Amino acid sequence: MEKEQFYYDNKIVKMFLIATVLWGIVGMLVGLLVAFLFIFPNYMEGISWLGFGRLRPLHTNAVIFAFVGNSIFMGVYYSLQRLLKTRMFSDVLSKIHFWGWQLIIVAAAITLPLGITSSKEYAELEWPIDIAITLIWVVFAINTIGTILIRRQRHIYVAIWFYIATIVTIAVLHIFNNLELPVSSFKSYSIYAGVQDALVQWWYGHNAVAFFLTTPVLGLMYYFVPKVANRPVYSYRLSIIHFWSLIFIYIWAGPHHLLYTALPEWAQNLGTVFSVMLIFPSWGGMINGLLTLRGVWDKVRENPILKFFVVAITGYGMSTFEGPMLSFKNLNAIGHYTDWIIAHVHIGALAWNGFMAAGITYWLAGKLWRTELYSKKLANVHFWIGTMGILFYALPLYVAGFTQASMWKQFNPDGTLVYGNFLETVTQLMPMYALRAFGGTLYLTGFILLGYNVVKTAIKGQAVEDELAEAMPLKEVPSRRMSGETVHSWLERRTVLFTILTTVAIIIGGVIEIIPMIVVKSNIPTITSVKPYTPLELEGRDIYIREGCNNCHSQMIRPFRSEVERYGEYSKAGEFVYDHPFLWGSRRTGPDLHRVGGKYNDNWHFNHMLDPQLTSPGSIMPKYPWLIKDDLDISQTNNKVNAMVILGVPYTQGELDKAVYLLQSQAAEVEKNLRQDPEFVKNYGDANIQDKEIVALIAYLQRLGTDIKAEQTAQN
């Protein structure tokens, strides 16, 4: 048989490379803007779309889906063609994938600052964009599977297994977490409420980290580390174990965290042994990556790309060690809601994702433009300031996390809190925030050097858009297993079967995790005094979501003495049954708000939103003057209440018919309250405040956590 000639599509790889560099700079820059808001809370005063609550989701989405996303596609499109000895299945699909993904990113960059958000972390984008993501993901899937089917290489290499698992799992996660009921073109409500919404969201959150930020990048590691080091992977056996246990692990880890206490003793004992064993798969992967460099450590000294890989893989090892540690109850009680979590995720993002992307970009720049990298020295400088950046970023935040957790929990001998004023626990952290911003600046500077280096390399070299290659066509072989062929080896050439098995593996896990979440709804004790939000409160809640208040404030008081003392009665599951979506938050940069209702008067809230430093000196919360200037949009109020009814919130027919009327009369009530303060009357005179957004927000905040008090009063 004769060798066939064909061309690799390098152009698509180049496009994704450029997108990686550009969006990397943008995503990190937004991160830096956000970091500076901690130290200079007023530097974007009065610009609604540059507030922390709106920029923070932009930062996380830009880094995860734009920067890391494009870097994954860049690596996948390069390695897939070479590992399968064929051009991509369809140039058209490749182009649709590329431009579709960039459009989605642009849509995110426009809608998030405008406050168009569903509030669910790392899934903030509203429903039209969610649909677009689904479509583009399907395009990517068809293109990848198509390429696998037209391959000239019989066995699919381990990297491709990880790509397949990524494609399948992200599709499942994305669809289930984004089931929402549209209210208007850019507003929807999650079909889940309260506890159930939280469970589905964090099922997504946890697994998205695993299958968007981890598995595809592991695939890249299995291709690029051997490639750059010019040595085969340390242990192919380990990679088989690594792959299957990693995609299967979640069926154990998910329910394990949630249902541990429901387990009989024998299972708990087995589980404990097992939890330790579970370090195997992820550390197996790390060891596999690092030991691929055995015998060539001298190359690591000279080659900046390998240096990036070594730090990246070490970062992966650190994060995957820290993750299970954080799932221990005692450590979680300290880490949750603090900067520890921020430090933890940035070890993953800056070291593992960022440095893998950087290493691959440098290597590909040389390949795609057929030349040596413009400056190895500059790449080395990038490596060192990037590494310093990671340390300066993470270490202060670990300190901040522990400091704040400990300050939250300290009691005086008389049983009162030592730091009763939440702000004291924030101002204490300022030096750490300054150091963090410095670390972020270093890291971004390093990455800009990468951009410069790539541009210079491109100018110096000559782009090869279609690279000539040749390979033997595949010989026909029987589809059944041949004698002497191992089972896995056989599976590696039966790609459709392989994909189906992978899907089965993640679905079994998904189902076992998700059934308890579906059942849990009927298991939440109802609290009769908990009533649906009034139309005005519902509008206020949507403003809370629009401004991204949940990025800094939790609504979940844990049953700890220190939290009950600080915030009031701990939160009950039955209190959230009408919360579409849930707004528990994940980080307390500010205090918990679940029992804020009735804690202050309406005027306090008014003044606080106008200038937080007025009511709380030293506060780092931004000002929200536009809430007082802008009229509340009530054009959708009826639709919103109707949507809630469809989702099962029990509004009466009377409430449905008179939603707007009810809203306006409650708003008038709030204004009346505000006018009791002579200072307010002096400043606002005859101004019509009841039509403003602030009124809805005040109504919502004053309602928070108060229903249960009605129950207690009734009981007395």
Next chain:
Amino acid sequence: MLKFIKHHVDSIVGIEIYPIISLLLFFLVFTVMLIYAFRIPKESIEEKSSLPLDND
């Protein structure tokens, strides 16, 4: 946060079956995979682990 949900999930009738199924399933797959992987003959492995180095 999980501590708070746990109680409600725990009290679902027959819930313990889920973590037990997942534990046993994973245990089985993991163990079988471990034994299987270490019995794969060396020749078959060398060829495949050098796939990325094959060409450019």
